Amino acid sequence: MGDVVLGVDIGTSSSKAVLVRPDGEVVASSSRAHRMSLPRPGWAEMDAEVDWWGDVVALCRELVPLVPPGDRLSAVCPSGIGPCLVLVGDDGRALGPAVLYGVDSRASAEVDELGEMLGPAALEERCGSGLSSQALGPKLLWARRRRPEAWARARTWHGCSSFVVQRLTGVDALDHHTASQCAPLYDLRSRGWSEDWAVDVVGDLPLPRLVAPDDVVGAVTASASALTGLPEDLPVVAGAVDAWVEALGAGVRRPGDLMLMYGSTSFAVQVSPGLRRRPPLWATCGLDEGTYTLSGGTATAGSLTAWVQDLTGGASFEELVREAAGIAPGADGLLVLPYLAGERTPVFDPRARGVVAGLTLRHGRGHLYRAALEGIALGVAQVLDLFDDAAGASRPVVAVGGGTRGGLWTQITSDVTGRAQVVPEEAIGASYGAALLAAEGVGLVPRGTDWSRPGRLVEPDPALRGLYDDLAGAFASLYPATREAVGVLADVDESGSTQPGAGVPAGARELGRLA
Known part of the structure; x- marks a missing residue:
């Protein structure tokens, strides 16, 4: 009996999933288009129940039956856009729209306020960079102030991939990499929550348990199995933010390796030999144990x-x-x-x-x-x-x-x-890297495995x-x-913008497909 793993990625304009063998061979893949909502200038949202969880359910139900006869599905791992914010209630369901990553700038006032209160030097020392629309902490403070009813009902909060993990397993946990983008809540030096700063942002709302991106967080529950078709008790690996997971799948794991992602936004990630603070780049935890990265990205x-x-x-x-x-x-x-x-x-x-x-x-x-x-x-x-x-x-x-x-x-x-x-031969995306995390998490391949195969070279x-x-x-x-x-x-x-926007252009369903 052979093993296959399932990687699922939730992107800005679509969600993708892929079945992969431990040697990196793709068995099957699928995708579903969705749209983000732009209800006001500077706002970017998604419906976590429909666009995130709904896509995962649909993709799993499509791909699980495609596991070859005689093989077994051994693990699943999600990745997703980030850092994003969704408040969840006691039933694990989203309490309103999910606030997206740096393309959403609604918390500009909170960025300025927290930056002034904590100080640029202290923020750089503890968080690796100053605050911007990419940081999740100001958006949490915005939600606490501007969505008090949802905040009062919240059990905790999640990012994109951790929300999917919670819906699959019932477990509230957040990977260290995503947490490191939650400035000013996370301390890069100690690789843990900054409890003293966090209380000013989230009050008594619990901080999620921290796990490694390749940790097995839990197992698929009976209710999630009935919805998705995934086997009950299937191991679920934590995952992380999609750009870093895509870098992993593309073989960007050594110090100095740099990935440039051509997506709805452009994003660059470079593996660092250690913790380096180089504003205006963002310093974050890497996906491999003890590693760090520098990153930067454009908004369009x-x-x-x-x-x-x-x-x-x-x-x-x-x-x-x-x-x-x-x-x-x-x-x-x-x-x-x-x-x-x-x-x-x-x-x-x-x-x-x-x-x-x-x-x-x-x-x-x-x-x-x-x-x-x-x-x-x-x-x-x-x-x-x-x-x-x-x-x-x-x-x-x-x-x-x-x-x-x-x-x-x-x-x-x-x-x-x-x-x-260098454009790798395999171009499925972050779902492929998520599958690699799944395989590493359950021991099907050793940590540090590289599934990438170089394709064409583009020279200036x-x-x-x-x-x-x-x-x-x-x-x-x-x-x-x-x-x-x-x-x-x-x-x-x-x-003059008083009417909710209709969302991104229809063409975003195929963003940059052939550019």
Whole structure:
């Protein structure tokens, strides 16, 4: 009898699941699209019961029957977007919408308040960086103040993957990696909760029990088995935030290894040889025992390509890529500042807005799409430069995510950044890394196993270096040059937005699939 494990990942625009053998062979996979809600400027939410748990139930019911005859399902592990916040009641169900990671900036006032109260130096020393929209602590304080009825009914709180674990097992636990993104509640030095700071944020609401990402937290309950089709008592491994789990599945485990994820947002994770505090990058616990990482991410990437798709009439990504590929590098003088959802690294400004500069009557849809990809790449270049400053130049970047599949986006990124990228042969995503955690957690493979298989190498075109260096200077000047003006526009947006948003563009269901 052979073993298979199940990895499940909940992303921004879809959830995916994969059955994998202990040697890394994929048996079967599936996905389900969903949408995040943007009910107010700066807010980004999901329905944890429908988009998280509902997707897990549906995917499990689809894949469990595909376990080959004679094999057995030996473990399951979730990963998910993060850090996110969902309050849960005594029945384990969500008490309202889940507040999403750094794309949600509703707690800006709490970020400022806690930052001033605790002090930048103390925050950097204990948490690895200052507070921003990426930190979960300010969102907890926001929920305590702005959702008092739900707060009063809450038994505890969860992130995305730990919510799924709780629904599968009934156990309240949070992995150390996700907890390390809950600043200022977690102390990176001691790898535990900062009880003295936590009480100012959560009061008497219990802090979850801390576990390792590859720990077996519990087993599938009878009720969860009836819903999902998973075997009762199946071991459930904790999991972690999707970008780090995807890095694991892509073989990014050694100090200096760096992953760049092409998804709804762009995100970079580098394994550090030890605890390094390099603001404005985020320092976090790694997934392997005793390790640390540095990370940074932009607020838009594939979500911008989907916006362009919808804005220009809903053409297929294949058509947009073909048109953009026919446009010369530099998009004939069109430059996009891709801050359509504010920006995280490096400016950390939730009130930043997108800018299209150099627009003329001769520019068309292909120009806009190419300029969007170049704008995303220019933002990524700023993030990667921060890694160089922190740890020195890394090996070739490992590129993952849906945006790597078409080739144009990755080539533009290499040309803009001047960096080679390796695109692994296996491109399923974080669900593949979650399956690896499941296999490690129940001892089917030793810790440190690498399932990745290098695929194609994307190298920069040296002839474009001068052009993109010039564009990088223009790009860097756009934000400070427009910040005051877009601040006025942000005020207009916030004062005039009284109706709940309909969600992300329909095209987000295929974010960056072929870019």
